[in-house]
Amino acid sequence: MPDGAFALARSRVEWIERISPTFARVTFAGPELHDIGGPGPVLDQRIKIVFPPPGGAVPRLPEDDDWWSAWLAVPEEERGSMRTYSIRSLEVGPTATRIVVDFVRHLAAGATGPASLWAEAAAPGDEVLLIGPRRGRPDAGGVEFDPGDAGTVLLAGDETAAPAIARILEDAGPGLRGAAFIEVPHAADALDVEAPAGVDVHWLPRDGAEHGAALIPAVLAHLGSDADAGAREPEGEELVWETPAFPAGDGAAVGAIDVLPADDPLDTGYVWIAGESGVVTTLRRRLVTDLGLPRRRVAFMGYWRRGVAMRA
Ligand SMILES: Cc1cc2nc3c(=O)[nH]c(=O)nc-3n(C[C@H](O)[C@H](O)[C@H](O)COP(=O)(O)OP(=O)(O)OC[C@H]3O[C@@H](n4cnc5c(N)ncnc54)[C@H](O)[C@@H]3O)c2cc1C
Structure with missing residues:
Protein backbone atom coordinates (compact mmCIF):
# COMPACT_ATOMS: atom_id res chain seq x y z
CA MET A 1 0.00 0.00 0.00
CA ASP A 139 1.84 16.62 5.93
CA ALA A 140 0.88 17.25 2.29
CA GLY A 141 -0.19 20.82 3.08
CA GLY A 142 -1.96 22.92 0.50
CA VAL A 143 -4.39 24.81 2.76
CA GLU A 144 -3.40 28.43 3.36
CA PHE A 145 -6.53 29.90 4.97
CA ASP A 146 -5.54 30.26 8.60
CA PRO A 147 -7.22 33.17 10.40
CA GLY A 148 -6.11 32.02 13.85
CA ASP A 149 -8.04 34.01 16.44
CA ALA A 150 -8.80 36.94 14.14
CA GLY A 151 -12.26 38.34 14.81
CA THR A 152 -12.96 39.20 11.19
CA VAL A 153 -11.70 38.14 7.77
CA LEU A 154 -11.33 39.89 4.46
CA LEU A 155 -11.30 37.52 1.46
CA ALA A 156 -10.52 39.00 -1.95
CA GLY A 157 -9.75 37.54 -5.34
CA ASP A 158 -10.56 37.24 -9.00
CA GLU A 159 -12.45 34.45 -10.80
CA THR A 160 -9.63 31.93 -10.29
CA ALA A 161 -9.96 32.45 -6.53
CA ALA A 162 -13.76 32.30 -6.56
CA PRO A 163 -13.89 28.50 -6.02
CA ALA A 164 -11.50 28.71 -3.05
CA ILE A 165 -13.33 31.67 -1.51
CA ALA A 166 -16.68 29.91 -1.93
CA ARG A 167 -15.32 26.75 -0.29
CA ILE A 168 -13.79 28.75 2.59
CA LEU A 169 -17.12 30.50 3.19
CA GLU A 170 -18.98 27.19 3.19
CA ASP A 171 -16.44 25.41 5.40
CA ALA A 172 -15.32 28.02 7.91
CA GLY A 173 -18.33 27.77 10.20
CA PRO A 174 -21.32 29.95 11.01
CA GLY A 175 -19.34 32.21 13.35
CA LEU A 176 -17.13 33.68 10.62
CA ARG A 177 -17.49 37.45 10.23
CA GLY A 178 -16.14 39.82 7.62
CA ALA A 179 -16.38 40.46 3.90
CA ALA A 180 -15.55 38.79 0.60
CA PHE A 181 -14.84 40.62 -2.65
CA ILE A 182 -14.78 38.49 -5.81
CA GLU A 183 -14.02 40.13 -9.14
CA VAL A 184 -15.49 38.28 -12.13
CA PRO A 185 -15.71 39.06 -15.85
CA HIS A 186 -19.52 39.41 -15.98
CA ALA A 187 -22.43 40.02 -13.61
CA ALA A 188 -23.79 36.60 -14.61
CA ASP A 189 -20.67 34.97 -13.07
CA ALA A 190 -21.92 35.70 -9.55
CA LEU A 191 -22.52 32.19 -8.23
CA ASP A 192 -24.50 30.86 -5.31
CA VAL A 193 -22.42 30.64 -2.16
CA GLU A 194 -23.71 29.58 1.23
CA ALA A 195 -21.81 32.16 3.25
CA PRO A 196 -22.12 32.63 6.99
CA ALA A 197 -24.62 35.35 7.90
CA GLY A 198 -21.83 37.54 9.26
CA VAL A 199 -19.90 37.71 5.97
CA ASP A 200 -20.94 40.20 3.27
CA VAL A 201 -20.21 38.74 -0.17
CA HIS A 202 -19.63 41.24 -2.99
CA TRP A 203 -19.38 40.02 -6.58
CA LEU A 204 -17.65 42.68 -8.67
CA PRO A 205 -18.21 42.43 -12.45
CA ARG A 206 -15.20 43.71 -14.40
CA ASP A 207 -17.25 44.26 -17.57
CA GLY A 208 -14.31 44.41 -19.96
CA ALA A 209 -11.97 46.42 -17.73
CA GLU A 210 -8.56 45.00 -16.89
CA HIS A 211 -8.01 42.59 -14.01
CA GLY A 212 -8.02 44.40 -10.67
CA ALA A 213 -9.99 47.40 -11.93
CA ALA A 214 -12.94 46.55 -9.69
CA LEU A 215 -11.17 44.57 -6.96
CA ILE A 216 -8.37 46.94 -5.94
CA PRO A 217 -10.54 50.01 -5.25
CA ALA A 218 -13.17 47.88 -3.47
CA VAL A 219 -10.61 46.33 -1.12
CA LEU A 220 -8.96 49.68 -0.40
CA ALA A 221 -12.32 51.32 0.27
CA HIS A 222 -13.29 48.45 2.59
CA LEU A 223 -10.12 49.10 4.59
CA GLY A 224 -11.00 52.79 4.79
CA SER A 225 -8.24 53.91 2.46
CA ASP A 226 -8.93 56.64 -0.06
CA ALA A 227 -5.50 56.05 -1.60
CA ASP A 228 -5.41 55.81 -5.36
CA ALA A 229 -4.82 52.21 -6.41
CA GLY A 230 -1.82 53.53 -8.32
CA ALA A 231 0.07 51.81 -11.10
CA ARG A 232 0.11 48.01 -11.34
CA GLU A 233 3.24 46.39 -10.13
CA PRO A 234 5.78 45.61 -12.87
CA GLU A 235 5.38 42.32 -14.69
CA GLY A 236 7.59 39.36 -13.82
CA GLU A 237 7.67 35.62 -14.33
CA GLU A 238 7.21 34.62 -10.69
CA LEU A 239 3.93 34.33 -8.83
CA VAL A 240 3.77 36.27 -5.59
CA TRP A 241 3.29 33.86 -2.65
CA GLU A 242 3.50 35.40 0.77
CA THR A 243 1.58 33.92 3.67
CA PRO A 244 2.25 33.71 7.39
CA ALA A 245 3.57 30.18 6.75
CA PHE A 246 5.70 31.34 3.80
CA PRO A 247 6.87 34.87 4.65
CA ALA A 248 8.22 36.89 1.73
CA GLY A 249 7.56 33.95 -0.54
CA ASP A 250 10.89 32.37 0.30
CA GLY A 251 9.48 29.06 1.45
CA ALA A 252 10.77 29.50 5.01
CA ALA A 253 8.02 27.92 7.03
CA VAL A 254 9.09 29.00 10.50
CA GLY A 255 11.06 31.72 12.19
CA ALA A 256 10.11 34.93 10.48
CA ILE A 257 6.63 35.00 11.96
CA ASP A 258 7.99 35.68 15.42
CA VAL A 259 9.70 38.91 14.43
CA LEU A 260 6.67 40.41 12.72
CA PRO A 261 4.67 42.98 14.69
CA ALA A 262 1.87 41.47 16.74
CA ASP A 263 -0.41 44.49 16.67
CA ASP A 264 -2.91 45.28 13.95
CA PRO A 265 -3.16 49.07 13.64
CA LEU A 266 -6.21 48.92 11.38
CA ASP A 267 -7.95 46.16 13.30
CA THR A 268 -8.53 44.39 10.02
CA GLY A 269 -8.42 40.85 11.32
CA TYR A 270 -7.13 38.34 8.81
CA VAL A 271 -6.71 39.11 5.09
CA TRP A 272 -6.63 36.44 2.34
CA ILE A 273 -6.02 37.64 -1.23
CA ALA A 274 -5.51 35.53 -4.37
CA GLY A 275 -5.69 36.00 -8.12
CA GLU A 276 -3.66 37.52 -10.93
CA SER A 277 -0.17 37.99 -9.55
CA GLY A 278 0.27 41.62 -10.60
CA VAL A 279 -3.03 42.57 -8.99
CA VAL A 280 -2.15 40.68 -5.81
CA THR A 281 1.27 42.36 -5.69
CA THR A 282 -0.33 45.77 -6.11
CA LEU A 283 -2.67 45.04 -3.20
CA ARG A 284 0.21 43.75 -1.10
CA ARG A 285 2.07 47.01 -1.65
CA ARG A 286 -0.95 49.10 -0.67
CA LEU A 287 -1.91 47.00 2.34
CA VAL A 288 1.48 46.21 3.86
CA THR A 289 3.71 49.08 2.80
CA ASP A 290 1.21 51.94 2.67
CA LEU A 291 -1.46 50.94 5.19
CA GLY A 292 0.85 49.06 7.57
CA LEU A 293 -1.03 45.76 7.86
CA PRO A 294 1.09 43.29 9.80
CA ARG A 295 2.32 40.51 7.54
CA ARG A 296 1.40 37.83 10.05
CA ARG A 297 -2.23 38.66 9.35
CA VAL A 298 -2.17 38.45 5.57
CA ALA A 299 -1.89 35.82 2.85
CA PHE A 300 -1.10 37.09 -0.65
CA MET A 301 -1.18 34.43 -3.35
CA GLY A 302 -0.63 34.80 -7.08
CA TYR A 303 -2.81 32.13 -8.70
CA TRP A 304 -1.75 32.98 -12.27
CA ARG A 305 0.27 35.56 -14.14
CA ARG A 306 -0.85 37.64 -17.07
CA GLY A 307 1.11 36.57 -20.17
CA VAL A 308 2.84 33.63 -18.42
CA ALA A 309 1.98 29.94 -18.88
CA MET A 310 2.29 28.03 -15.63
CA ARG A 311 4.62 25.05 -15.38
CA ALA A 312 2.40 23.43 -12.77
C1 LIG B 1 -3.51 27.52 -5.48
C2 LIG B 1 -4.17 27.77 -6.82
C3 LIG B 1 -5.53 27.49 -6.98
C4 LIG B 1 -6.15 27.73 -8.22
N1 LIG B 1 -7.48 27.44 -8.35
C5 LIG B 1 -8.09 27.63 -9.56
C6 LIG B 1 -9.47 27.24 -9.76
O1 LIG B 1 -10.11 26.68 -8.88
N2 LIG B 1 -10.02 27.49 -10.98
C7 LIG B 1 -9.31 28.08 -12.00
O2 LIG B 1 -9.85 28.27 -13.11
N3 LIG B 1 -8.00 28.43 -11.83
C8 LIG B 1 -7.38 28.20 -10.65
N4 LIG B 1 -6.07 28.53 -10.49
C9 LIG B 1 -5.39 29.22 -11.60
C10 LIG B 1 -4.91 28.29 -12.70
O3 LIG B 1 -3.95 27.38 -12.18
C11 LIG B 1 -4.25 29.17 -13.80
O4 LIG B 1 -5.19 30.04 -14.35
C12 LIG B 1 -3.54 28.37 -14.88
O5 LIG B 1 -2.68 29.27 -15.54
C13 LIG B 1 -4.49 27.79 -15.91
O6 LIG B 1 -3.73 26.99 -16.81
P1 LIG B 1 -3.91 27.06 -18.39
O7 LIG B 1 -3.24 25.84 -18.91
O8 LIG B 1 -5.34 27.28 -18.73
O9 LIG B 1 -3.12 28.38 -18.82
P2 LIG B 1 -1.51 28.55 -18.86
O10 LIG B 1 -0.91 27.64 -19.87
O11 LIG B 1 -0.96 28.47 -17.48
O12 LIG B 1 -1.37 30.04 -19.37
C14 LIG B 1 -1.54 30.36 -20.76
C15 LIG B 1 -1.95 31.81 -20.88
O13 LIG B 1 -3.23 31.96 -20.26
C16 LIG B 1 -3.19 33.07 -19.37
N5 LIG B 1 -4.12 32.78 -18.24
C17 LIG B 1 -3.98 31.82 -17.30
N6 LIG B 1 -5.05 31.85 -16.47
C18 LIG B 1 -5.85 32.85 -16.91
C19 LIG B 1 -7.11 33.36 -16.47
N7 LIG B 1 -7.77 32.85 -15.43
N8 LIG B 1 -7.65 34.40 -17.17
C20 LIG B 1 -7.03 34.94 -18.25
N9 LIG B 1 -5.83 34.48 -18.72
C21 LIG B 1 -5.27 33.45 -18.04
C22 LIG B 1 -1.74 33.16 -18.92
O14 LIG B 1 -1.45 34.47 -18.48
C23 LIG B 1 -1.00 32.78 -20.19
O15 LIG B 1 -0.88 33.91 -21.02
C24 LIG B 1 -5.41 28.27 -9.30
C25 LIG B 1 -4.04 28.52 -9.13
C26 LIG B 1 -3.42 28.27 -7.91
C27 LIG B 1 -1.94 28.54 -7.75
Whole structure:
Protein backbone atom coordinates (compact mmCIF):
# COMPACT_ATOMS: atom_id res chain seq x y z
CA MET A 1 0.00 0.00 0.00
CA PRO A 2 1.38 3.44 -0.91
CA ASP A 3 1.88 5.62 2.16
CA GLY A 4 3.18 8.93 0.80
CA ALA A 5 1.67 12.23 1.90
CA PHE A 6 0.11 12.67 -1.53
CA ALA A 7 -2.41 10.51 -3.33
CA LEU A 8 -2.38 10.23 -7.12
CA ALA A 9 -5.87 9.51 -8.38
CA ARG A 10 -6.74 8.70 -11.96
CA SER A 11 -10.20 10.13 -12.33
CA ARG A 12 -12.80 10.48 -15.03
CA VAL A 13 -15.12 13.32 -15.87
CA GLU A 14 -18.54 12.28 -14.67
CA TRP A 15 -20.36 15.48 -15.47
CA ILE A 16 -19.54 18.90 -16.92
CA GLU A 17 -21.73 21.94 -16.77
CA ARG A 18 -21.20 25.49 -18.01
CA ILE A 19 -22.59 27.18 -14.92
CA SER A 20 -22.00 30.78 -16.06
CA PRO A 21 -20.31 32.61 -18.94
CA THR A 22 -16.92 32.12 -17.26
CA PHE A 23 -17.09 28.93 -15.22
CA ALA A 24 -17.19 25.29 -16.32
CA ARG A 25 -17.95 23.00 -13.38
CA VAL A 26 -16.40 19.56 -13.76
CA THR A 27 -17.29 16.64 -11.49
CA PHE A 28 -14.56 14.01 -11.30
CA ALA A 29 -15.24 10.47 -10.13
CA GLY A 30 -13.37 7.20 -9.80
CA PRO A 31 -12.40 4.76 -7.05
CA GLU A 32 -8.92 6.24 -6.57
CA LEU A 33 -10.45 9.59 -5.56
CA HIS A 34 -11.33 8.08 -2.22
CA ASP A 35 -7.64 8.41 -1.30
CA ILE A 36 -7.69 12.24 -1.53
CA GLY A 37 -8.75 14.52 1.33
CA GLY A 38 -6.88 16.42 4.03
CA PRO A 39 -7.39 15.95 7.74
CA GLY A 40 -9.75 18.90 8.15
CA PRO A 41 -12.20 20.96 6.13
CA VAL A 42 -11.32 21.56 2.47
CA LEU A 43 -11.11 25.40 2.68
CA ASP A 44 -8.65 26.57 -0.02
CA GLN A 45 -7.04 23.15 -0.45
CA ARG A 46 -5.11 23.13 -3.70
CA ILE A 47 -4.59 20.11 -5.90
CA LYS A 48 -2.59 19.43 -9.03
CA ILE A 49 -4.27 18.16 -12.16
CA VAL A 50 -2.34 16.45 -14.95
CA PHE A 51 -4.08 16.82 -18.31
CA PRO A 52 -3.21 14.40 -21.11
CA PRO A 53 -1.18 15.56 -24.11
CA PRO A 54 -3.26 16.20 -27.25
CA GLY A 55 -4.41 12.83 -28.59
CA GLY A 56 -2.58 10.97 -25.81
CA ALA A 57 -3.22 9.49 -22.39
CA VAL A 58 -2.41 10.69 -18.89
CA PRO A 59 1.08 9.41 -17.97
CA ARG A 60 1.47 6.75 -15.30
CA LEU A 61 3.42 8.00 -12.28
CA PRO A 62 4.70 6.08 -9.26
CA GLU A 63 2.51 6.42 -6.20
CA ASP A 64 5.07 8.13 -3.97
CA ASP A 65 6.04 11.66 -2.98
CA ASP A 66 8.50 11.98 -5.84
CA TRP A 67 5.65 12.47 -8.32
CA TRP A 68 7.01 15.86 -9.41
CA SER A 69 10.41 14.50 -10.51
CA ALA A 70 8.74 11.41 -11.96
CA TRP A 71 6.41 13.59 -14.03
CA LEU A 72 9.32 15.75 -15.26
CA ALA A 73 11.15 12.58 -16.29
CA VAL A 74 8.33 11.59 -18.66
CA PRO A 75 9.23 12.55 -22.26
CA GLU A 76 7.74 15.95 -23.00
CA GLU A 77 5.42 14.76 -25.75
CA GLU A 78 3.87 12.17 -23.38
CA ARG A 79 3.87 14.27 -20.22
CA GLY A 80 0.78 16.38 -20.79
CA SER A 81 0.34 19.51 -18.65
CA MET A 82 0.10 19.98 -14.91
CA ARG A 83 -1.78 22.92 -13.37
CA THR A 84 -3.00 23.91 -9.91
CA TYR A 85 -6.70 24.08 -9.02
CA SER A 86 -8.92 24.41 -5.96
CA ILE A 87 -11.42 21.86 -4.75
CA ARG A 88 -14.86 23.46 -5.07
CA SER A 89 -16.31 20.47 -3.30
CA LEU A 90 -15.30 17.06 -2.06
CA GLU A 91 -18.22 14.69 -1.78
CA VAL A 92 -17.45 11.52 0.14
CA GLY A 93 -20.33 9.07 -0.07
CA PRO A 94 -20.69 5.49 1.15
CA THR A 95 -19.94 4.09 -2.30
CA ALA A 96 -18.27 6.88 -4.26
CA THR A 97 -16.11 9.97 -3.84
CA ARG A 98 -16.43 12.93 -6.17
CA ILE A 99 -14.32 16.06 -6.53
CA VAL A 100 -15.78 19.14 -8.18
CA VAL A 101 -13.54 21.78 -9.79
CA ASP A 102 -14.68 25.09 -11.26
CA PHE A 103 -12.53 25.91 -14.31
CA VAL A 104 -12.22 29.48 -15.57
CA ARG A 105 -12.85 29.43 -19.33
CA HIS A 106 -10.12 31.81 -20.50
CA LEU A 107 -10.11 31.08 -24.20
CA ALA A 108 -8.99 34.27 -25.93
CA ALA A 109 -6.15 33.82 -28.42
CA GLY A 110 -2.84 34.39 -26.62
CA ALA A 111 -4.45 34.11 -23.20
CA THR A 112 -5.47 30.49 -23.12
CA GLY A 113 -3.63 27.33 -22.13
CA PRO A 114 -3.91 23.55 -21.99
CA ALA A 115 -6.02 23.41 -18.84
CA SER A 116 -8.60 25.89 -20.04
CA LEU A 117 -8.71 24.26 -23.48
CA TRP A 118 -9.09 20.83 -21.89
CA ALA A 119 -12.03 22.01 -19.78
CA GLU A 120 -13.68 23.54 -22.82
CA ALA A 121 -13.53 20.28 -24.76
CA ALA A 122 -14.04 17.90 -21.81
CA ALA A 123 -16.71 15.21 -21.99
CA PRO A 124 -17.85 12.47 -19.60
CA GLY A 125 -15.29 9.68 -19.49
CA ASP A 126 -12.24 11.88 -20.14
CA GLU A 127 -9.37 10.98 -17.83
CA VAL A 128 -7.03 13.20 -15.77
CA LEU A 129 -4.69 12.57 -12.86
CA LEU A 130 -5.53 14.42 -9.64
CA ILE A 131 -2.79 14.86 -7.05
CA GLY A 132 -3.77 15.92 -3.55
CA PRO A 133 -3.25 15.16 0.13
CA ARG A 134 -3.68 11.52 1.03
CA ARG A 135 -6.85 11.16 3.07
CA GLY A 136 -6.35 12.32 6.62
CA ARG A 137 -2.66 13.18 6.19
CA PRO A 138 -1.63 16.61 7.50
CA ASP A 139 1.84 16.62 5.93
CA ALA A 140 0.88 17.25 2.29
CA GLY A 141 -0.19 20.82 3.08
CA GLY A 142 -1.96 22.92 0.50
CA VAL A 143 -4.39 24.81 2.76
CA GLU A 144 -3.40 28.43 3.36
CA PHE A 145 -6.53 29.90 4.97
CA ASP A 146 -5.54 30.26 8.60
CA PRO A 147 -7.22 33.17 10.40
CA GLY A 148 -6.11 32.02 13.85
CA ASP A 149 -8.04 34.01 16.44
CA ALA A 150 -8.80 36.94 14.14
CA GLY A 151 -12.26 38.34 14.81
CA THR A 152 -12.96 39.20 11.19
CA VAL A 153 -11.70 38.14 7.77
CA LEU A 154 -11.33 39.89 4.46
CA LEU A 155 -11.30 37.52 1.46
CA ALA A 156 -10.52 39.00 -1.95
CA GLY A 157 -9.75 37.54 -5.34
CA ASP A 158 -10.56 37.24 -9.00
CA GLU A 159 -12.45 34.45 -10.80
CA THR A 160 -9.63 31.93 -10.29
CA ALA A 161 -9.96 32.45 -6.53
CA ALA A 162 -13.76 32.30 -6.56
CA PRO A 163 -13.89 28.50 -6.02
CA ALA A 164 -11.50 28.71 -3.05
CA ILE A 165 -13.33 31.67 -1.51
CA ALA A 166 -16.68 29.91 -1.93
CA ARG A 167 -15.32 26.75 -0.29
CA ILE A 168 -13.79 28.75 2.59
CA LEU A 169 -17.12 30.50 3.19
CA GLU A 170 -18.98 27.19 3.19
CA ASP A 171 -16.44 25.41 5.40
CA ALA A 172 -15.32 28.02 7.91
CA GLY A 173 -18.33 27.77 10.20
CA PRO A 174 -21.32 29.95 11.01
CA GLY A 175 -19.34 32.21 13.35
CA LEU A 176 -17.13 33.68 10.62
CA ARG A 177 -17.49 37.45 10.23
CA GLY A 178 -16.14 39.82 7.62
CA ALA A 179 -16.38 40.46 3.90
CA ALA A 180 -15.55 38.79 0.60
CA PHE A 181 -14.84 40.62 -2.65
CA ILE A 182 -14.78 38.49 -5.81
CA GLU A 183 -14.02 40.13 -9.14
CA VAL A 184 -15.49 38.28 -12.13
CA PRO A 185 -15.71 39.06 -15.85
CA HIS A 186 -19.52 39.41 -15.98
CA ALA A 187 -22.43 40.02 -13.61
CA ALA A 188 -23.79 36.60 -14.61
CA ASP A 189 -20.67 34.97 -13.07
CA ALA A 190 -21.92 35.70 -9.55
CA LEU A 191 -22.52 32.19 -8.23
CA ASP A 192 -24.50 30.86 -5.31
CA VAL A 193 -22.42 30.64 -2.16
CA GLU A 194 -23.71 29.58 1.23
CA ALA A 195 -21.81 32.16 3.25
CA PRO A 196 -22.12 32.63 6.99
CA ALA A 197 -24.62 35.35 7.90
CA GLY A 198 -21.83 37.54 9.26
CA VAL A 199 -19.90 37.71 5.97
CA ASP A 200 -20.94 40.20 3.27
CA VAL A 201 -20.21 38.74 -0.17
CA HIS A 202 -19.63 41.24 -2.99
CA TRP A 203 -19.38 40.02 -6.58
CA LEU A 204 -17.65 42.68 -8.67
CA PRO A 205 -18.21 42.43 -12.45
CA ARG A 206 -15.20 43.71 -14.40
CA ASP A 207 -17.25 44.26 -17.57
CA GLY A 208 -14.31 44.41 -19.96
CA ALA A 209 -11.97 46.42 -17.73
CA GLU A 210 -8.56 45.00 -16.89
CA HIS A 211 -8.01 42.59 -14.01
CA GLY A 212 -8.02 44.40 -10.67
CA ALA A 213 -9.99 47.40 -11.93
CA ALA A 214 -12.94 46.55 -9.69
CA LEU A 215 -11.17 44.57 -6.96
CA ILE A 216 -8.37 46.94 -5.94
CA PRO A 217 -10.54 50.01 -5.25
CA ALA A 218 -13.17 47.88 -3.47
CA VAL A 219 -10.61 46.33 -1.12
CA LEU A 220 -8.96 49.68 -0.40
CA ALA A 221 -12.32 51.32 0.27
CA HIS A 222 -13.29 48.45 2.59
CA LEU A 223 -10.12 49.10 4.59
CA GLY A 224 -11.00 52.79 4.79
CA SER A 225 -8.24 53.91 2.46
CA ASP A 226 -8.93 56.64 -0.06
CA ALA A 227 -5.50 56.05 -1.60
CA ASP A 228 -5.41 55.81 -5.36
CA ALA A 229 -4.82 52.21 -6.41
CA GLY A 230 -1.82 53.53 -8.32
CA ALA A 231 0.07 51.81 -11.10
CA ARG A 232 0.11 48.01 -11.34
CA GLU A 233 3.24 46.39 -10.13
CA PRO A 234 5.78 45.61 -12.87
CA GLU A 235 5.38 42.32 -14.69
CA GLY A 236 7.59 39.36 -13.82
CA GLU A 237 7.67 35.62 -14.33
CA GLU A 238 7.21 34.62 -10.69
CA LEU A 239 3.93 34.33 -8.83
CA VAL A 240 3.77 36.27 -5.59
CA TRP A 241 3.29 33.86 -2.65
CA GLU A 242 3.50 35.40 0.77
CA THR A 243 1.58 33.92 3.67
CA PRO A 244 2.25 33.71 7.39
CA ALA A 245 3.57 30.18 6.75
CA PHE A 246 5.70 31.34 3.80
CA PRO A 247 6.87 34.87 4.65
CA ALA A 248 8.22 36.89 1.73
CA GLY A 249 7.56 33.95 -0.54
CA ASP A 250 10.89 32.37 0.30
CA GLY A 251 9.48 29.06 1.45
CA ALA A 252 10.77 29.50 5.01
CA ALA A 253 8.02 27.92 7.03
CA VAL A 254 9.09 29.00 10.50
CA GLY A 255 11.06 31.72 12.19
CA ALA A 256 10.11 34.93 10.48
CA ILE A 257 6.63 35.00 11.96
CA ASP A 258 7.99 35.68 15.42
CA VAL A 259 9.70 38.91 14.43
CA LEU A 260 6.67 40.41 12.72
CA PRO A 261 4.67 42.98 14.69
CA ALA A 262 1.87 41.47 16.74
CA ASP A 263 -0.41 44.49 16.67
CA ASP A 264 -2.91 45.28 13.95
CA PRO A 265 -3.16 49.07 13.64
CA LEU A 266 -6.21 48.92 11.38
CA ASP A 267 -7.95 46.16 13.30
CA THR A 268 -8.53 44.39 10.02
CA GLY A 269 -8.42 40.85 11.32
CA TYR A 270 -7.13 38.34 8.81
CA VAL A 271 -6.71 39.11 5.09
CA TRP A 272 -6.63 36.44 2.34
CA ILE A 273 -6.02 37.64 -1.23
CA ALA A 274 -5.51 35.53 -4.37
CA GLY A 275 -5.69 36.00 -8.12
CA GLU A 276 -3.66 37.52 -10.93
CA SER A 277 -0.17 37.99 -9.55
CA GLY A 278 0.27 41.62 -10.60
CA VAL A 279 -3.03 42.57 -8.99
CA VAL A 280 -2.15 40.68 -5.81
CA THR A 281 1.27 42.36 -5.69
CA THR A 282 -0.33 45.77 -6.11
CA LEU A 283 -2.67 45.04 -3.20
CA ARG A 284 0.21 43.75 -1.10
CA ARG A 285 2.07 47.01 -1.65
CA ARG A 286 -0.95 49.10 -0.67
CA LEU A 287 -1.91 47.00 2.34
CA VAL A 288 1.48 46.21 3.86
CA THR A 289 3.71 49.08 2.80
CA ASP A 290 1.21 51.94 2.67
CA LEU A 291 -1.46 50.94 5.19
CA GLY A 292 0.85 49.06 7.57
CA LEU A 293 -1.03 45.76 7.86
CA PRO A 294 1.09 43.29 9.80
CA ARG A 295 2.32 40.51 7.54
CA ARG A 296 1.40 37.83 10.05
CA ARG A 297 -2.23 38.66 9.35
CA VAL A 298 -2.17 38.45 5.57
CA ALA A 299 -1.89 35.82 2.85
CA PHE A 300 -1.10 37.09 -0.65
CA MET A 301 -1.18 34.43 -3.35
CA GLY A 302 -0.63 34.80 -7.08
CA TYR A 303 -2.81 32.13 -8.70
CA TRP A 304 -1.75 32.98 -12.27
CA ARG A 305 0.27 35.56 -14.14
CA ARG A 306 -0.85 37.64 -17.07
CA GLY A 307 1.11 36.57 -20.17
CA VAL A 308 2.84 33.63 -18.42
CA ALA A 309 1.98 29.94 -18.88
CA MET A 310 2.29 28.03 -15.63
CA ARG A 311 4.62 25.05 -15.38
CA ALA A 312 2.40 23.43 -12.77
C1 LIG B 1 -3.51 27.52 -5.48
C2 LIG B 1 -4.17 27.77 -6.82
C3 LIG B 1 -5.53 27.49 -6.98
C4 LIG B 1 -6.15 27.73 -8.22
N1 LIG B 1 -7.48 27.44 -8.35
C5 LIG B 1 -8.09 27.63 -9.56
C6 LIG B 1 -9.47 27.24 -9.76
O1 LIG B 1 -10.11 26.68 -8.88
N2 LIG B 1 -10.02 27.49 -10.98
C7 LIG B 1 -9.31 28.08 -12.00
O2 LIG B 1 -9.85 28.27 -13.11
N3 LIG B 1 -8.00 28.43 -11.83
C8 LIG B 1 -7.38 28.20 -10.65
N4 LIG B 1 -6.07 28.53 -10.49
C9 LIG B 1 -5.39 29.22 -11.60
C10 LIG B 1 -4.91 28.29 -12.70
O3 LIG B 1 -3.95 27.38 -12.18
C11 LIG B 1 -4.25 29.17 -13.80
O4 LIG B 1 -5.19 30.04 -14.35
C12 LIG B 1 -3.54 28.37 -14.88
O5 LIG B 1 -2.68 29.27 -15.54
C13 LIG B 1 -4.49 27.79 -15.91
O6 LIG B 1 -3.73 26.99 -16.81
P1 LIG B 1 -3.91 27.06 -18.39
O7 LIG B 1 -3.24 25.84 -18.91
O8 LIG B 1 -5.34 27.28 -18.73
O9 LIG B 1 -3.12 28.38 -18.82
P2 LIG B 1 -1.51 28.55 -18.86
O10 LIG B 1 -0.91 27.64 -19.87
O11 LIG B 1 -0.96 28.47 -17.48
O12 LIG B 1 -1.37 30.04 -19.37
C14 LIG B 1 -1.54 30.36 -20.76
C15 LIG B 1 -1.95 31.81 -20.88
O13 LIG B 1 -3.23 31.96 -20.26
C16 LIG B 1 -3.19 33.07 -19.37
N5 LIG B 1 -4.12 32.78 -18.24
C17 LIG B 1 -3.98 31.82 -17.30
N6 LIG B 1 -5.05 31.85 -16.47
C18 LIG B 1 -5.85 32.85 -16.91
C19 LIG B 1 -7.11 33.36 -16.47
N7 LIG B 1 -7.77 32.85 -15.43
N8 LIG B 1 -7.65 34.40 -17.17
C20 LIG B 1 -7.03 34.94 -18.25
N9 LIG B 1 -5.83 34.48 -18.72
C21 LIG B 1 -5.27 33.45 -18.04
C22 LIG B 1 -1.74 33.16 -18.92
O14 LIG B 1 -1.45 34.47 -18.48
C23 LIG B 1 -1.00 32.78 -20.19
O15 LIG B 1 -0.88 33.91 -21.02
C24 LIG B 1 -5.41 28.27 -9.30
C25 LIG B 1 -4.04 28.52 -9.13
C26 LIG B 1 -3.42 28.27 -7.91
C27 LIG B 1 -1.94 28.54 -7.75
